[in-house]
Amino acid sequence: MICFVIQKKSNKEYTVKWISRKEELMLLTVWRLKGNAYGVTIRDYLLKNTQKHWSIGAIYDVLDRLAQKRFLSSIDGDPLPERGGRSKKYYRVTRSGFEALREVQHIHNVMWSGLSGITLEYK
Amino acid sequence: MLCGPDYQELLLNINKKDKTGNPPKIALWLLNLVVQESDRRFVIGDFFEIYRSIEKREGFRKAYFWLWIEILRSLPDFVSNTIYWRFAMVKNYIKIAVRNILKQKGYSFINIAGLTIGLVCCLLITMWILDELSYDTFHDDSELVFNILVSEGSEGTPNILAPALAEQIPEIEYATRYDWLNTSLVTSGSDTSFERITAVDPSFFDVFTFPFISGDPKTALNDISSIVIAEDVAERFFPDGNAIGQFLTFDNDKEMQVTGVIENVPHNSTLQFDMLVPFEYKVQFHRERDEDYASWGWWSASSYVKVREGCTLETLNDKIHDFLRNGAYKKDRDLWAIPVTDMHAVYSNIKTYIYSFSIVAAIVLFMACINFINLSIARSANRAKETGIRKVVGASRVNLIGQFLGESLFLILIGLLLAFGLLDLLLPIFNEKMGLQLSMNLLLGNSVLPTLIGLSLLTGILAGLYPAFYLSAFQPIAVLKGDFKSGPGGSRLRKSLLVIQFVASVVLIIGTITIFTQLDYIRSKDVGYYKDQVVHVYMEGDQYNNFRNELLRNHNILSVSGSAAGMPYWRWSTSSVDWTGKDPNFDANVAMNMVDFGFTETYGIEILQGRPFDRNIVSDSVSAYLVNEEMVKYMGLETVVGAELTIWDNPGQIIGVMRNFHFRPLTSPIRPLAFVINQEKVGTVAIRIAAGEIPSAMEYIKETWQKMFPAFPISYAFLDEQFDRQYNRIERIGNLASGFALLAIFIACLGLFGLSSFTAQQRTKEIGIRKVLGASMISIVRLLSKEFVIMVIIANLIAWPIGWYLMKEWLNEFAYRIELGFGIFVIAGISALVIAIATVSYQALVAAMTSPVKTLKSE
Numbered sequence: 013m014i015c016f017v018i019q020k021k022s023n024k025e026y027t028v029k030w031i032s033r034k035e036e037l038m039l040l041t042v043w044r045l046k047g048n049a050y051g052v053t054i055r056d057y058l059l060k061n062t063q064k065h066w067s068i069g070a071i072y073d074v075l076d077r078l079a080q081k082r083f084l085s086s087i088d089g090d091p092l093p094e095r096g097g098r099s100k101k102y103y104r105v106t107r108s109g110f111e112a113l114r115e116v117q118h119i120h121n122v123m124w125s126g127l128s129g130i131t132l133e134y135k
Numbered sequence: 136m137l138c139g140p141d142y143q144e145l146l147l148n149i150n151k152k153d154k155t156g157n158p159p160k161i162a163l164w165l166l167n168l169v170v171q172e173s174d175r176r177f178v179i180g181d182f183f184e185i186y187r188s189i190e191k192r193e194g195f196r197k198a199y200f201w202l203w204i205e206i207l208r209s210l211p212d213f214v215s216n217t218i219y220w221r222f223a224m225v226k227n228y229i230k231i232a233v234r235n236i237l238k239q240k241g242y243s244f245i246n247i248a249g250l251t252i253g254l255v256c257c258l259l260i261t262m263w264i265l266d267e268l269s270y271d272t273f274h275d276d277s278e279l280v281f282n283i284l285v286s287e288g289s290e291g292t293p294n295i296l297a298p299a300l301a302e303q304i305p306e307i308e309y310a311t312r313y314d315w316l317n318t319s320l321v322t323s324g325s326d327t328s329f330e331r332i333t334a335v336d337p338s339f340f341d342v343f344t345f346p347f348i349s350g351d352p353k354t355a356l357n358d359i360s361s362i363v364i365a366e367d368v369a370e371r372f373f374p375d376g377n378a379i380g381q382f383l384t385f386d387n388d389k390e391m392q393v394t395g396v397i398e399n400v401p402h403n404s405t406l407q408f409d410m411l412v413p414f415e416y417k418v419q420f421h422r423e424r425d426e427d428y429a430s431w432g433w434w435s436a437s438s439y440v441k442v443r444e445g446c447t448l449e450t451l452n453d454k455i456h457d458f459l460r461n462g463a464y465k466k467d468r469d470l471w472a473i474p475v476t477d478m479h480a481v482y483s484n485i486k487t488y489i490y491s492f493s494i495v496a497a498i499v500l501f502m503a504c505i506n507f508i509n510l511s512i513a514r515s516a517n518r519a520k521e522t523g524i525r526k527v528v529g530a531s532r533v534n535l536i537g538q539f540l541g542e543s544l545f546l547i548l549i550g551l552l553l554a555f556g557l558l559d560l561l562l563p564i565f566n567e568k569m570g571l572q573l574s575m576n577l578l579l580g581n582s583v584l585p586t587l588i589g590l591s592l593l594t595g596i597l598a599g600l601y602p603a604f605y606l607s608a609f610q611p612i613a614v615l616k617g618d619f620k621s622g623p624g625g626s627r628l629r630k631s632l633l634v635i636q637f638v639a640s641v642v643l644i645i646g647t648i649t650i651f652t653q654l655d656y657i658r659s660k661d662v663g664y665y666k667d668q669v670v671h672v673y674m675e676g677d678q679y680n681n682f683r684n685e686l687l688r689n690h691n692i693l694s695v696s697g698s699a700a701g702m703p704y705w706r707w708s709t710s711s712v713d714w715t716g717k718d719p720n721f722d723a724n725v726a727m728n729m730v731d732f733g734f735t736e737t738y739g740i741e742i743l744q745g746r747p748f749d750r751n752i753v754s755d756s757v758s759a760y761l762v763n764e765e766m767v768k769y770m771g772l773e774t775v776v777g778a779e780l781t782i783w784d785n786p787g788q789i790i791g792v793m794r795n796f797h798f799r800p801l802t803s804p805i806r807p808l809a810f811v812i813n814q815e816k817v818g819t820v821a822i823r824i825a826a827g828e829i830p831s832a833m834e835y836i837k838e839t840w841q842k843m844f845p846a847f848p849i850s851y852a853f854l855d856e857q858f859d860r861q862y863n864r865i866e867r868i869g870n871l872a873s874g875f876a877l878l879a880i881f882i883a884c885l886g887l888f889g890l891s892s893f894t895a896q897q898r899t900k901e902i903g904i905r906k907v908l909g910a911s912m913i914s915i916v917r918l919l920s921k922e923f924v925i926m927v928i929i930a931n932l933i934a935w936p937i938g939w940y941l942m943k944e945w946l947n948e949f950a951y952r953i954e955l956g957f958g959i960f961v962i963a964g965i966s967a968l969v970i971a972i973a974t975v976s977y978q979a980l981v982a983a984m985t986s987p988v989k990t991l992k993s994e
Contacts, residue, residue, distance in 0.1 A: 051181035068181055069209025072174050073216040080223075094187055096157060098180025 253503020
């Protein structure tokens with residue numbers, strides 16, 4: 013469940029900061045949805061692609077944490093009647109969020125490299 | 136947000152345009168409750184959006200069903216998320232609180248230290264009072280046990296009173312006498328030691344609860360040579376264990392068999408003893424006077440009774456009254472009972488102290504709390520900007536109130552923790568200084584701790600409340616623009632609270648000075664006899680005359696005499712007294728003592744009329760009395776010398792009148808006194824030693840004793856030391872009062888310091904301008920100190936009459952006392968003033984010395 017995120021330091025060395033699998037998936041989702049990432053679309057995307065249930069509570073829990081880590085930024089849309097007069101909150105991946113994704117990808121590649129040829133069956 | 140008016144309107148519009156429904160209100164309410172604030176709008180919006188799309192596609196039922204399932208599934212995440220974010224804010228609050236404490240170290244120190252000291256003080260005093268009140272409460276049914284007193288104010292009662300009462304008053308279930316045995320030397324094999332031995336009736340253990348480790352309380356004291364000993368005595372004499380059935384020797388003479396071992400007598404028992412013997416033993420072997428031990432005339436034992444359930448103090452006193460009226464004893468004698476649990480307070484006259492010190496403790500704690508509130512309010516003015524920013528960023532009023540309350544409670548918590556730590560540290564020192572045995576256990580199982588903690592929390596809430604509501608009510612714009620001025624709000628209140636603190640401090644200083652002056656007066660007062668250069672040796676055996684003669688051989692020993700009851704004071708008195716011309720209805724009671732020839736010479740007691748006892752006049756040793764001046768007044772005769780006096784049916788003549796001397800503590804007036812010669816009864820040998828020769832003379836006395844009484848260790852005491860010991864209690868009280876006075880002053884000064892620095896801070900700009908315009912430093916210091924000096928002077932004016940009244944009451948306890956001079960008040964006032972000025976002028980100096988450039992540049 014847990015992967016590394018490596019934050020840049022001034023001298024180009026990396027420090028390790030953990031983000032969870034859920035956070036990784038969430039970052040990816042927001043990244044892929046480009047400009048249209050808000051609660052409902054994010055949830056739909058995750059439901060469709062992970063084959064797991066994501067409750068609205070779970071979505072916001074993860075979103076809030078990512079926003080706190082400054083991996084996501086958000087902007088409020090206009091209030092809409094179909095949302096009962098509430099606005100949408102659009103999310104965007106920040107620079108450091110992008111870096112975090114890159115690092116996750118890198119670690120994945122390193123950790124999985126060479127294994128793709130071998131069968132992954134359980135013996 | 137959910138109930139805002141524009142939102143309602145929007146909802147209505149939506150309903151008109153769109154036929155699809157809205158999620159049920161209760162669901163929205165629930166979401167509103169659990170979702171954290173910043174997400175609320177969007178979460179509810181998402182729910183709306185999905186709900187509607189499902190409703191459009193699959194109908195109302197399906198959407199409804201989905202909504203509730205989804206809410207249930209989201210609930211744990213929402214709740215944990217909310218808690219997480221709340222905690223993040225609390226973390227911020229704690230961070231800000233700690234930063235504030237560190238930023239204003241002085242303030243924080245004053246705040247916490249004042250509170251801590253106040254709490255420690257209050258706790259110590261409370262523990263002391265609880266300990267004093269716990270005396271004699273450990274007996275089973277202690278509310279049914281009473282001590283019988285006689286109006287003379289002495290603990291002694293007629294020795295046959297207790298049995299007579301038990302016989303005549305059916306309400307009395309058990310009665311026992313309690314009397315010291317003159318003997319105190321106990322031997323077992325080669326072990327010899329002095330013990331505190333008391334003679335009691337066998338019913339003693341029915342009246343009092345002293346738990347037996349072994350032996351049977353019902354029968355333990357039935358035999359005349361039986362003895363009950365305390366645990367530590369048993370361990371000392373019989374380290375092998377089994378003490379029961381073993382023998383102890385009294386005075387190298389009488390064999391006593393141990394029939395019981397009791398637990399050690401607790402320190403909070405008025406009755407303190409190591410060993411108990413049957414009262415019969417005392418009657419048989421330790422009579423001061425042969426025939427009349429069982430008469431009403433001889434008093435020495437205290438009397439205790441235990442009444443049957445349902446009998447109150449009033450009924451008992453009525454019954455005793457009836458008992459007197461029926462003529463069993465003298466009709467006009469006053470007898471009354473006091474509960475055994477009050478005994479300690481009555482005997483040691485400690486009630487006034489308990490009252491006054493509880494008031495003092497309350498005042499000190501009150502002062503500490505007031506200071507805390509005062510300083511918190513003063514401090515909070517600096518935080519208007521922070522509050523403004525918080526409001527701009529979106530803090531609600533509730534958040535701000537919570538923050539300020541929480542912060543002051545946080546300080547209180549630190550204060551409480553420190554207080555208990557300090558208490559633990561100080562308790563042994565306090566115990567040693569005060570001669571007490573207090574333990575932390577006193578605080579358990581009663582309402583002291585909850586009360587104190589509750590009070591501290593209340594203080595914290597009060598201290599936080601003002602900034603919480605006052606500051607949170609400001610318009611952020613006004614505060615941030617700099618229009619905000621912390622107004623004079625509550626400054627009058629703050630000042631009057633400070634005045635109260637100084638009143639308390641000045642009263643305490645007056646009290647301390649008075650107590651120590653009185654103590655000094657008592658110590659140096661001419662008591663009417665020589666205190667110095669006299670040593671008392673406690674006699675064993677009956678070789679007094681030989682011992683005396685032996686001692687007189689040494690030229691450093693100036694004079695030797697003795698008496699049955701020893702100086703510096705005794706309680707013996709008799710009502711079996713008669714003289715020619717005495718009103719037969721007059722119930723006389725005079726103090727008396729049996730002395731040896733030379734008593735007045737040894738102690739340097741002046742003879743005003745007649746002559747002292749003379750060894751060479753035969754009749755002096757049988758029928759001569761020496762009385763004091765008070766006795767002369769008491770008898771009301773014109774010529775006393777040569778008058779007839781009969782004590783214990785022993786007629787005699789008064790041969791001389793002594794100048795009044797103090798044979799009772801100076802708290803009691805001098806009573807009529809008569810001396811009679813009885814060399815056989817001498818128990819305390821008084822030896823006057825030439826000045827500067829004490830070491831060599833003591834050497835000689837010890838040697839002589841060793842030679843004459845090899846079986847007994849010598850036991851002696853110096854009269855001046857014994858005399859001083861009487862006033863130990865007063866000295867301790869004085870120490871306590873001075874300690875309190877110091878603390879009160881300290882706490883008051885903390886308050887003064889805080890308040891003065893606050894004023895100085897508020898007036899920085901004013902001072903800057905004054906300096907620019909050419910004000911001198913002294914004038915600025917004077918400007919800043921003036922109001923505080925006036926406050927202290929007002930406090931003095933209030934404190935003086937209070938102090939005068941209280942100290943007058945206290946001095947009334949003494950028959951011989953100092954006059955309350957004006958000087959005491961002036962000294963107290965000036966010292967308070969000096970301390971206050973010193974405190975204030977520090978701040979004033981700092982303010983006056985700051986460069987005006989610094990203070991004015993921000994304008």
